[in-house]
Amino acid sequence: MKRKKKRRSVRRSLRSRTARSKRRKNGKPKRLSRRKGRKRLRGKKTGRRKKKAVPPAAVSDEASISPEDAARLRSNNTRVRASLAEGSRIIDYLHFVFKLDNEDFLWELYRQFLQREPDAAGFHQFKGKLEAGALTRAAVAASIMQSGEAELVFTRKPSGDRNTSAFNLQGLFPAHNLDFIHGIYAQLLGREPEDANVANDVLAVHQGVSRQGLLARLLMSEEVQNLLRSVNPPAPKAKAALSARAAGNQxxxxxxxxxxxxxxxxxxxxxxxxxxxxxxxxxxxxxxxxxxxxxxxxxxxxxxxxxxxxxxxxxxxxxxxxxxxxxxxxxxxxxxxxxxxxxxxxxxxxxxxxxxxxxxxxxxxxxxxxxxxxxxxxxxxxxxxxxxxxxxxxxxxxxxxxxxxxxxxxxxxxxxxxVRFAAPHEEYTSFGIKTEAEFRVKYNLYGPYVTFPSVIRLHKNHERLIDAFHRFRLTDLGRASVLKLVFTDDLINRPRQQEITEALNVIADPAIRASIVFMGRIPSADLPSLYKYAEGVVVPTLFEGSCPFPIVESLLMDTPVAFGRLSIVQEVIPDMSSFATFDPYNPVEMAESIGKLYAQGKPVVPVQKEAASGLLHRSWANVALDYAAIISRI
Incomplete structure (x- = not known):
């Protein structure tokens, strides 16, 4: 029995040595043997040890690139790179690259999608499969663009050679799905997707297909393959010249x-x-x-x-x-x-x-x-x-x-x-004004209040306004006023939530803390009433692209306003002497302005309206006339 058992063992050993020999011949790493003394139960699966990646130095001679070949391929690639213009589409790059021989094709393909030279193992692996007909060029490109390394390249900030597909994709990966889908169609097909294309791709994304998967699927499509086989890549679609479809570009x-x-x-x-x-x-x-x-x-x-x-x-x-x-x-x-x-x-x-x-x-x-x-x-x-x-x-x-x-x-x-904007005369007229009782009941907003009607943005400066309002409420005038501060947004899951919360937590007096109200977003139709029944409007924003809307809207509703001294406001309100203004970075100044705004009250409105008359007298019909004049010149 012992001799018979030994012969079986010898046969297994020979088979094992033969298999190992074949693996070594094919350049595969040696498989680690199981530890002695640990039996594997029949029928029960056990996990394998994770294989370590072979470092470049361990690549066998057969999978290396000789210095002479590397120098030749780099020299060839220098000419290829010079032929590819920055700002071209991916289809333009690939159309040129797919015409190269296998070695130059692979060398440039790595640069196109990974922005580096190929490693020896990958180069020989793909070259062997191309020459054996096991993979098409499109399949090689799809394989590389779906790799983990490619994902890291595509999702970083635009960098690397600017005449690569990867650089183009780096500019697309931060986009929303619709923008991304349109972008890859423009890059690979030179056209916009039709409704069915978009629907299929959006569905694929919802089903878990990655953006790299969408790219690979599009690359492997018959339409792209035909473009790659064509004599020339698709010409960019020319923008239509303006030819009026109705008299006067109506x-x-x-x-x-x-x-x-x-x-x-x-x-x-x-x-x-x-x-x-x-x-x-x-x-x-x-x-x-x-x-x-x-x-x-x-x-x-x-x-x-x-x-x-x-x-x-x-x-x-x-x-x-x-x-x-x-x-x-x-x-x-x-x-x-x-x-x-x-x-x-x-x-x-x-x-x-x-x-x-x-x-x-x-x-x-x-x-x-x-x-x-x-x-x-x-x-x-x-x-x-x-x-x-x-x-x-x-x-x-x-x-x-x-x-x-x-x-x-x-x-x-x-x-x-x-083209400067205008006061919302027409809009507010169409909205109308709610009765004060109706408005206050709807929003449970009783007592005097000042407001900053704005969604929370990083530069809107809500936390400093809270600090300033707290300072004002601690003054004698502030305590007597029992003012509320009303914001038209929610606090939760908003920008600067942490900073705003910290400003609120500083307030020890529960009555003052309760006087700061985040009422959530309200319909535009209720904004005129919010302005109308406020004691004043405070605009602490650090920056705006034009004179802040609340300044004009507040005055339109005969409510006084205080605001930060911004150069952009001075363009349209050169004389600010009648306003309570402040440095928007200085809560102490802001608190003093809130006190001045409250003390002056609504009697100051006519003077403020006169100072802002240039904007208040401008209507959206005037804005529309300016746009109509631009349209007529195009």
Whole structure:
């Protein structure tokens, strides 16, 4: 029995040595043997030890690249790199690279997607499979672009060689899904996706397909393969020249195709384009307005224009699609107005467009916005593309035109215009004013209050206003006033929540702490009443792209206002002597201004209104006339 057992053992040993020999021959690492004395039970699975990656120094001679070959391939690649222009599309790069021989193809493919030279093992592995016909070139490219290393390259800040596919993708990966999908179609197919394409890709994302997976799937599609096999890559689509579809360019598109679902009601940007639309519709030249939005924002868009639709049923039209190919095809706009420079889908408009650049606040406060700077770098890249291709870029103030437009974006002066906003006369007239009792009951807001009507943003300075209000309430006048401070936003899950909470926690007096109210966002229709019944409005913001809206809105409702001394305000209110102004970084000054605002009361309003008469007398019909003049020149 013992001899028989030994023969079986010898046979196993021979088989094992043979297998090890084959593995070594193929360049595979030696498999570690199980520890002696530990039996493996039949039928029961046990985990294997994790294999360690083979360091470059351990690669066998067969998987190395000789110095002579490496020098030759680097020399060839220098010529390849010189042939690829910065700013080209991925399909342009790949169309050239796919025409190279296998070695040069692999060398450049690594640079295109990983921004480095190939390692010896990967180079020989892919070269062997290409020569054996086991993998196509597209499959090799798809494999590399889906690797973990590629993910690290694609998701970092734009860096590395600028004439690589990876550099292009680094600019796309921070985008919303719709923007990303349109971006890869433009990069790989030279066209915008149709509705079915977008729907399939969005569904794939929801089912867990990664962005690299979407890229690989598109690369492997028959359409891309045909483009790679063609003599020339697809020509970039030319923007349509302006040829009026109606006399005088009567069809104006309002572009609201945000890449994600957003809340428009109550936001400054939402109120801006509703007011502008109303002003354009009110002009005697009879513009037709075409509102385009995405599927996620259909209800919100219809809601904010609900009051205008019955007034202009034949001149106000709505369209929605997640495909820019469809938007360009179905919306009969001669000229577009893009009210926000961060809408990435605007870069795919075929017709001429006017873009409104209100501000690029993150450039002015890099420390405040450092946590989300990757996002704002993406927004900045969009701003550069969209303003560069715009017929005209409109700013709300000279300050923003000079800083954002002429300095940061290097726009030519002739491409820029300043169109100041106006007081919301028409909007507030349509809203009407609630009775004081009705308003206070609705919001459980009793007693005297001052307010800062604004959503919480990093630069809005809520925490310093809380500090200043606390200081005021500790004075004799403040204790007697029993004033409340009312904010029109929620505190939870908002920017600066920690800093605002810390400012609140400093307040030891429970009565003062209870007097600071976060009432949440309120409908735009209730804003006039909020202003009307306030003792005053305090505007502590550190920065705005134009004179802050609450200053004009408050005076329109005959309520006095205090605000920070910003150069942008001085453009339109050169004489600030009748206002309670302050350094927005100084809570002590701010507290004194709150006291002055409360002590002066509403009798000071006529003097303040006179000082701001230039803005108060300007209507949104005037704003619309300025836009109409720009449209007529395009």
């Amino acid at each position: 069809n104006i598109g309002i572009f609201l195709c945000f890449g994600a679902q957003i809340a428009m009601d109550g936001e400054g940007i939402g109120r801006f384009f509703v007011r502008l639309t109303e002003g354009l519709l009110g002009l005697p030249n009879g513009f037709n307005l075409h509102i385009a939005t995405t599927e996620a924002n259909v209800k919100e868009t219809e809601a904010i224009f609900a009051s205008l639709k019955p007034l202009y049923p034949s001149r106000l039209h709505f369209y929605h699609s997640d495909s820019m190919a469809t938007i360009n095809r179905i919306v009969p706009a001669d000229v577009w107005i893009v009210p926000y420079v961060g809408m990435g889908l605007a870069q795919y408009l075929y017709r001429p467009y006017i873009v409104c650049l209100h501000d690029l606040v993150y450039l002015h406060f890099p420390d405040l916005y450092s946590k989300d700077m990757d996002h704002f770098q993406y927004i900045h890249s969009l701003a550069e593309k969209i303003t560069r291709n715009a017929a005209v870029v409109v700013f709300d103030s000279e300050y923003i035109r000079n800083h954002e437009g002429l300095t940061y974006l290097n726009l030519p002066v002739h491409q820029t215009e300043v």
